[in-house]
Amino acid sequence: MLGLISAGHLTRYPEREPVERIVAKYLGLAPQQVVLTNGVDEAIHVLFEAFLEAGDELLLPVPTYTMYEIYVSATDARSVTVQAADDLQFPFERLLAAITPRTKIIAIANPNSPSGSVATRAQIVEIANRAPQAVILVDEAYFHFHGETVVDLIGTLSNLVVARTFSKAYGLAGLRLGVLSGTIELMRWVRRVISPYSVNSLALACLPPALEDAAYLDWYVGEVLAARGEFDSALDAANVRRWPSRANFVLVEIGAEHAEFVRNMSAGGVLVRDRSSDPGCDGRVRITIGTRQQMREAILVLNETLAKLRSGKEMQ
Numbered sequence: 001m002l003g004l005i006s007a008g009h010l011t012r013y014p015e016r017e018p019v020e021r022i023v024a025k026y027l028g029l030a031p032q033q034v035v036l037t038n039g040v041d042e043a044i045h046v047l048f049e050a051f052l053e054a055g056d057e058l059l060l061p062v063p064t065y066t067m068y069e070i071y072v073s074a075t076d077a078r079s080v081t082v083q084a085a086d087d088l089q090f091p092f093e094r095l096l097a098a099i100t101p102r103t104k105i106i107a108i109a110n111p112n113s114p115s116g117s118v119a120t121r122a123q124i125v126e127i128a129n130r131a132p133q134a135v136i137l138v139d140e141a142y143f144h145f146h147g148e149t150v151v152d153l154i155g156t157l158s159n160l161v162v163a164r165t166f167s168k169a170y171g172l173a174g175l176r177l178g179v180l181s182g183t184i185e186l187m188r189w190v191r192r193v194i195s196p197y198s199v200n201s202l203a204l205a206c207l208p209p210a211l212e213d214a215a216y217l218d219w220y221v222g223e224v225l226a227a228r229g230e231f232d233s234a235l236d237a238a239n240v241r242r243w244p245s246r247a248n249f250v251l252v253e254i255g256a257e258h259a260e261f262v263r264n265m266s267a268g269g270v271l272v273r274d275r276s277s278d279p280g281c282d283g284r285v286r287i288t289i290g291t292r293q294q295m296r297e298a299i300l301v302l303n304e305t306l307a308k309l310r311s312g313k314e315m316q
């Protein structure tokens with residue numbers, strides 16, 4: 001992909017619109033219905049800047065992606081959180097009950113992080129209908145591992161906004177590429193806030209070939225889904241509680257030794273994130289799922305780590 005870059009890409013300011021047309025076509029939308037962003041993080045940031053004012057509420061089922069709280073704290077609005085039960089399923093009924101006239105954005109990561117749980121299409125439609133005064137942000141960062149989207153509802157639900165990233169299934173996190181989509185009117189507000197140059201020329205040059213490379217995407221998603229199944233079985237065999245995930249990670253219950261678990265797994269080269277400080281996640285760790293080969297190696301490290309922690313416990 002880097003062979004596509006010319007000196008002109010570096011000397012000129014980036015032009016987002018031609019690539020927005022390509023992405024819009026790929027999503028089945030009109031070009032004015034999509035805005036390319038510097039990762040979904042920028043999409044969240046500009047959406048909150050565009051729609052949240054003093055006295056407004058951001059409604060958030062938790063635990064969820066931490067950047068929603070970070071970016072609401074940069075506005076004069078406040079967040080209202082709805083805690084999921086111990087099963088970490090989407091707290092649909094309680095979220096509906098928490099909607100008020102002040103609710104201006106409802107942010108739903110679907111699949112959610114760190115739980116991997118999902119909201120159904122019917123639930124999203126119901127929420128959008130019950131909160132017509134609010135923008136419903138459905139963050140589909142992990143869409144490819146789940147396979148279900150609400151992008152096609154953008155023409156039907158006037159308050160729906162969908163975010164996608166190229167950081168996960170496409171593996172382009174370092175390029176910082178996201179896309180926000182919604183009605184032309186909502187995207188017009190977003191364009192008033194976003195810098196016209198926030199997506200750089202290198203990222204813009206790489207995006208069309210990445211979109212065309214369906215074979216890579218299919219292969220990678222297939223690998224992750226197969227590896228997730230194998231890893232789930234390994235966790236069950238090792239008697240580790242896990243939450244069923246529709247994303248490329250799995251949340252597991254480690255308990256009091258969570259910090260030691262993370263140290264040991266990371267030392268063995270396995271990407272894990274301690275989620276203990278997330279609401280309702282004390283002692284829980286998120287493990288990223290890679291290819292089958294990577295996860296077979298991860299299973300060895302997992303079993304060694306668990307054996308070490310468990311033998312340490314017996315000695316106490």
Ligand SMILES: Cc1ncc(COP(=O)(O)O)c(C=O)c1O
Pocket residue numbers: 038039040041042065109110112113139141164165166167173176177178
């Ligand atoms: C739910 C969710 N949304 C967005 C992001 C960030 O995406 P990007 O890299 O495009 O900023 C993440 C990253 O972990 C995520 O988990």
